Amino acid sequence: xxxxxEQGIAQGLTNYxxxxxxxxxxxxxxxxxxxxxxxxxxxxxxxxxxxxxFNNCHRSMPELVDAVKRGVLAAGGLPIDFPTxxxxxxxxxxxxxxxxxxxxxxxxxxxxxxxxDSVVLIGGCDxxxxxxxxxxxxxxxxxxQLVTGPMMTGRHRGxxxxxxxxxxRFWGSFRAGKIEQLEIDTIEGRLxxxxxxxxxxxxxxxxxxxxxxxxxxxxxxxxIPAVHADRLRAxxxxxxxxxxxxGAPIRPSQVITQASVENALRVLLALGGSTNAIIHLTAIAGxxxxxxxxxxxxxxxxxxxxxxxxxxxxxxxxxDFYAAGGMGALLRELRPLLHLxxxxxxxxxxxxxxxxxxxxxxxxxxxxxxxDPVEPLGGLVALFGSLAPxxxxxxxxxxxxxxxEKEGRVVLFTSLEDLSARIDDPQLEVQPDDxxxxxxxxxxxxSGMPEAGYLPIPKKLxxxxxxxxxxxxxxxxxxxxxxxxxxxxTPESAAGGPLSLVRNGDRIRLSVQQRxxxxxxxxxxxxxxxxxxxxRAPLAKRGYAKLYQEHVLQADGGCDxxxxxxxxxxxxxxxxxx
Ligand code: FES
Numbered sequence: 001x002x003x004x005x006e007q008g009i010a011q012g013l014t015n016y017x018x019x020x021x022x023x024x025x026x027x028x029x030x031x032x033x034x035x036x037x038x039x040x041x042x043x044x045x046x047x048x049x050x051x052x053x054f055n056n057c058h059r060s061m062p063e064l065v066d067a068v069k070r071g072v073l074a075a076g077g078l079p080i081d082f083p084t085x086x087x088x089x090x091x092x093x094x095x096x097x098x099x100x101x102x103x104x105x106x107x108x109x110x111x112x113x114x115x116x117d118s119v120v121l122i123g124g125c126d127x128x129x130x131x132x133x134x135x136x137x138x139x140x141x142x143x144x145q146l147v148t149g150p151m152m153t154g155r156h157r158g159x160x161x162x163x164x165x166x167x168x169r170f171w172g173s174f175r176a177g178k179i180e181q182l183e184i185d186t187i188e189g190r191l192x193x194x195x196x197x198x199x200x201x202x203x204x205x206x207x208x209x210x211x212x213x214x215x216x217x218x219x220x221x222x223x224i225p226a227v228h229a230d231r232l233r234a235x236x237x238x239x240x241x242x243x244x245x246x247g248a249p250i251r252p253s254q255v256i257t258q259a260s261v262e263n264a265l266r267v268l269l270a271l272g273g274s275t276n277a278i279i280h281l282t283a284i285a286g287x288x289x290x291x292x293x294x295x296x297x298x299x300x301x302x303x304x305x306x307x308x309x310x311x312x313x314x315x316x317x318x319x320d321f322y323a324a325g326g327m328g329a330l331l332r333e334l335r336p337l338l339h340l341x342x343x344x345x346x347x348x349x350x351x352x353x354x355x356x357x358x359x360x361x362x363x364x365x366x367x368x369x370x371x372d373p374v375e376p377l378g379g380l381v382a383l384f385g386s387l388a389p390x391x392x393x394x395x396x397x398x399x400x401x402x403x404x405e406k407e408g409r410v411v412l413f414t415s416l417e418d419l420s421a422r423i424d425d426p427q428l429e430v431q432p433d434d435x436x437x438x439x440x441x442x443x444x445x446x447s448g449m450p451e452a453g454y455l456p457i458p459k460k461l462x463x464x465x466x467x468x469x470x471x472x473x474x475x476x477x478x479x480x481x482x483x484x485x486x487x488x489x490t491p492e493s494a495a496g497g498p499l500s501l502v503r504n505g506d507r508i509r510l511s512v513q514q515r516x517x518x519x520x521x522x523x524x525x526x527x528x529x530x531x532x533x534x535x536r537a538p539l540a541k542r543g544y545a546k547l548y549q550e551h552v553l554q555a556d557g558g559c560d561x562x563x564x565x566x567x568x569x570x571x572x573x574x575x576x577x578x
Contacts, residue, residue, distance in 0.1 A: 008044050008078065011115045026115075035078075045072045045242045046116030047081035048107055048132060050123055055088030057125035057204065059195035060148055060226050067232040068120050068146065071239025077117075077246070079239060082110060087127045097276075097476065098448035098548055100127040100134075100283075101561050107135025116141065117246040120238055124148030124196070124226075126203040126479075129211055130280035136216075137252045137287040138564065142245035144345045145216045146238045147208040149226035150318035151196035156187055162199030162318075163192040164480040165311040168454070176462040196226025200311040202479035205318050206273035207280060212327045213267040214284075215255040215344030219353050223322040241345060248347055253288055258569070259339035261285045263350070265297060266337050269304040269378030270330060272313030272397040274479025275487055276451075278380065283558030289566035294382035294391040294556065298515060301378030306397050307333050307368045312482045313397040314374055316366050324366035328357045333370045383486060385518040387472070387498050387508060390490040390556050392517055395477070399484040400468040404512035407520070408435035408470055412504040413455070415440045416447055424459040432461055435470045435508050439499055442474030442492025443552045443559050446539040453477040453487040470510055472517070474499055474555075486510070486517055488555035494536065495554065501529045 009030060013022040027040060047068050051061035065081050072079035084106045087096045111119050119139075121132035124147050136143035153162040170191075174184045197204035205223070212222040218241055221234040261281065268277050282292040307330060310316050331338065332354055340351035368374055379397035384390075396404070411434045413419040419438055422428055430436075436455045443449045453475040457466050471485045474492035491497030498519055502508075507520040519526075540546040551561040 007117055008042060009040050009115050011117075012113065039078050042076060042078040043117040043243065043246045044115055045077045045079050045239065045246075046111065046114060046119040047079055048084050048111065048119055048121045049081050050084050050086035050128055052086035052088060054091040055086045055125055056192065056195075057088065057197045058086055058123075058128075058148055060231070061122060063232065064122055064146065064148065064235045067235035068122070068239040068242075071236035071241075072243055074236075075240040075243035077243040080116065082114065084110060087125060087131065089126045095448035095450045096125075096127045097559065100131045101548070101552070101559075101564065102544060103128065103131035104134035104138070105564070107132050108138045111135065111139040111141055111143070118142035118144070118242045118249070120144050120146055120242045122146045122148065124204055124208070126207070126276065129204070129207040130284060133211060133214075133216060133284045134287050134560070134564075137256055137284055138566070140251050140253050142242070142249045143216070143252055144218065144238050144242050144245065145211040146235055147197070147211065147217065147222065149196050149208075149224050149228070149231045150205055151192060151199045152194045152225055152227060152319055153199050153317050154190040154193040156190045160317065161187070161191050162311070164198050164202060164478065165200045165482065167191050168478075168481055172457070172462065175456065175459060194227050198480055199317045199319070200480050201271055201273055201308065201313065201318070203274040203276040204479075206268060206271060206277045206479055209267055209271055209273065209327055210264045210277055210281060213264040213331070214260045215342055215350070216252065218346065219344060220326060220328050223318055223326040225319050225322060228322075245345060250343065250345060250347055255343060255345060256285065256288055256290070257342060258290050260342040261290055261292060262300065263338050263342060265292070265300050266304050266334055267327075267330065269301050269380060270307045270334055272306045272308060272310070272374065272379035272395070275380060275393045275395050275477055276479055278393060279476070279488070279555055279558050281558075282556070283560040286558050286560050286565045289569040291568065292558075294384075297380065298382050301381050304334070304337060304378040305370065305373030306375035306377070306379050307370065307373050309366050309368060309374050312480055313379060320363075320366050324363035325361060328353075328360060329362040329367040332357060332360070332362070333367060336370070381512060381515060383510075383512070383515050383517040385516040387502075387517045387519040388489045389498065390554065392472075392489045393487045394485065394512060396512060398482045403468065403470050403484040404510065406470060407507055407509045408433055410435055410437045410502055410504060410506040410508060412502060413438045416450065416452055419452070419455065423456055426460055428458055428460070430458050430461065432466045432469060435472055435510075437499075437502055437508070438471070438473035438475060439493040439502065440474075442489070442494055443554060444492065444549055445474070445494035446549070449474070449476055449555075449559065451476050451478045453485050454481040454483055472508065489517075490555045492554060496533065498526070500533060501526050503529070
């Protein structure tokens with residue numbers, strides 16, 4: 001009865017104080033689901049699935065689970081799927097980020113507690129892939145990430161539309177009075193028209209590409225559209241690979257290393273990817289004790305061109321990226337900058353993958369050659385200075401460069417409520433040259449660090465034709481947004497960072513060239529203001545909100561919980577094998 005105690009259904013027995021009884025009981029109960037004795041002898045591949053009626057991006061989950069199961073069975077394993085919580089970006093209050101750590105704990109604990117030899121993680125919407133990778137890294141069981149894939153584009157009056165860069169563009173036009181209510185109502189039904197994740201290089205697409213760059217997904221799978229038959233073939237292949245992983249065995253801690261994290265950062269920069277990905281990659285790497293320093297991001301950004309011509313940085317969509325050659329094409333262009341001895345879940349090194357793909361077709365209109373990039377420098381840059389001693393992020397590839405070297409007067413909003421109450425007030429004293437500053441939207445503010453850093457242009461300025469202004473906050477921004485927007489100011493305002501000392505009418509200097517963001521107020525005045533700051537009472541009294549508020553780290557810690565990060569590792573492996 002105890003012939004294979006450490007494999008398949010027989011491992012990790014429920015504790016009744018009698019091991020053989022526990023195994024007998026487990027087999028009795030699982031047989032109620034109709035499994036034969038022969039099937040129960042096989043290694044088990046768990047499938048962490050995350051379907052939900054509150055997650056449109058995961059609409060295709062059932063057929064993906066079926067296809068993964070097909071692959072597992074074909075390779076001689078027993079597939080057993082199980083649910084975890086699901087995070088549908090636009091359905092969660094206050095924000096999906098607040099629940100990312102909860103999902104990661106769900107994934108980690110269910111992978112660890114249930115009997116499985118490897119696991120396939122199926123996610124897609126913004127926070128789900130980071131949560132699954134964080135959980136898998138901590139559990140460190142052989143694991144493969146499969147993403148649901150991006151949506152196809154829709155059409156409106158002959159123009160292609162895709163969530164959600166176009167959502168924001170049309171909403172901006174509506175606010176500026178350039179399109180009517182009837183048209184925006186029509187557009188509402190044409191932005192998100194298929195299963196899958198947002199159709200541009202937003203957070204979900206960026207994280208799908210990062211999962212592949214880390215080596216945690218099968219090569220070539222990140223960009224396959226959700227409704228393409230190749231997506232189901234990728235799911236089947238993922239199931240087969242998950243069985244092979246058991247024999248290897250290759251664990252997340254061998255795949256996610258300092259070197260593969262640097263590869264992922266290069267890819268993020270070359271994609272012009274989402275600012276949110278910095279937070280997520282920091283949290284994923286942090287589970288394995290691997291640091292992601294913003295100073296290092298700057299060094300990589302200065303030597304990594306933007307190569308992928310997708311919205312919001314460029315003008316194409318994920319379906320175009322897939323057709324153009326996808327991640328393989330990008331990695332081949334980036335080859336001179338990558339650590340090539342990193343391994344993926346296939347056991348193959350990146351060098352072996354790229355050698356095998358040498359000469360594959362690329363559409364250079366979408367994935368530009370290394371020496372003819374979309375932008376010569378990486379998409380993201382970290383800023384430091386008296387306003388953000390531990391850093392802030394600017395997506396320079398999706399911003400107005402004429403605003404990069406600039407000093408401005410502060411128009412301050414002290415909270416999200418204040419912002420929404422006053423931003424469109426015709427009496428608001430604001431000029432196009434002013435800097436809009438938002439306080440109290442960071443990790444511990446009680447707002448859950450929303451994607452509110454994309455402060456709307458005040459209506460009266462929008463109607464006058466102003467398209468971009470410098471906007472500064474401790475909030476995040478959707479990966480699909482465009483603008484000169486300084487985000488993740490750390491330490492945040494609610495934690496008493498310098499942002500909390502800003503007052504209406506102050507002046508701030510931004511210099512992207514010098515990587516600086518400075519509050520131009522003298523130290524004595526700042527000290528005086530600090531004494532005036534109100535004492536902060538805890539906002540959450542119970543439950544997960546209390547756990548979150550007491551333990552969430554700042555943006556430079558990936559907004560993970562302080563008790564979930566791994567012991568620090570040295571940076572072995574990041575400076576070799578280029
Ligand atoms: Fe799910 Fe955009 S809403 S990926």
